[in-house]
Amino acid sequence: MLWYHDHAIGITSLNVYAGLAGTYLIHDPADRRLGLPQGEFEAPLILADRTFHPDGSLAYTLDKEFGADTPVVNGKAYPFLDVQPRRYRLRILVAFRTVRPGYEAT
Numbered sequence: 001m002l003w004y005h006d007h008a009i010g011i012t013s014l015n016v017y018a019g020l021a022g023t024y025l026i027h028d029p030a031d032r033r034l035g036l037p038q039g040e041f042e043a044p045l046i047l048a049d050r051t052f053h054p055d056g057s058l059a060y061t062l063d064k065e066f067g068a069d070t071p072v073v074n075g076k077a078y079p080f081l082d083v084q085p086r087r088y089r090l091r092i093l094v095a096f097r098t099v100r101p102g103y104e105a106t
Helices: 012-017 029-034
Strands: 002-005 021-024 042-052 070-073 089-094
Touching: 002 012, 021 042
Parallel strands: 042 089
Antiparallel strands: 002 021, 042 070
16 A cells, blocks of 8 residues: 655645645556455555544644544544444555554544
């Protein structure tokens, strides 16, 4: 999985924070031989953190002491993925702006 984002001079951080980033999945013939889940059973997940104003709009802050208070996945706060009882291939990119101790996969 490759991660791409905007590189505008002076505002890269703001653009990425606003959501101008994404992933590109790369597949190898070995994937099929290994029996890895594909298609709808393969999910790219970008884990990040954001801060929101009380009205729900995005609050951009570079203050690391304040930090972002809401975890987001693929840009969505408190997401939900309806899955079937089977194996999935999760492609995870950790894109937190700051080190966030205490986050763990469950």
